[in-house]
Amino acid sequence: MASRLEHLEVTHVGKRYQVVMHAVMQTSADRAYAVFTDYARLVQINPAIIQAVPIDGALAPAQRVHTQVRVCVMGICRVFDQVQDMYKEPPQHLRAEVIPEMSNLKFGRASWRIWDEGEEARLIFEAVVEPDFWVPPIIGPWLIERKLASEAVHTAEGIERLANAR
Helix, strand or coil, rough: CEEEEEEEEEECCEEEEEEEEEEECCHHHHHHHHHCHHHHHHHHHHEEEHHHHHHHHCCCCCCHHHHHHHHCCCCCEEEEEEEEEEECCCEEEEEECCCHHHEEEEEEEEEEEEEEECCCCEEEEEEEEECCCCCCCCCCCHHHHHHHHHHHHHHHHHHHHHHHHH
């Protein structure tokens, strides 16, 4: 992939994990945004996403989406089962808010902003999540941080790949 990672930071405070990623993709912002907001195709972006289904229940203008993301670290796998309300904010901003009572996250909020910079598209991704399950105190945070970073990069590469395949 031609996407470039310019900044990636994963931190945790208490039980919450924050990811901030800046990437540049070899595609246009319109194409990247179209791929990423086609929720039924999210499974094609990143192989960790095993399900993405738009469902009813969100208040306008949001779209509710049920996703399952399979994350494996050192042979231990966990499925993050999330229901999120997705908010499209023109021109190319997408926000997600996890519905905790329908998810195995106590808290989740994410933001993707995409815009053109010449022939490329810049992506700024920010997310904060709090798992609703026990994380081993010594090695758990380090493992989660590494996996969140890896999945963020795979997602940027997948968006670029699908945007250029159209």
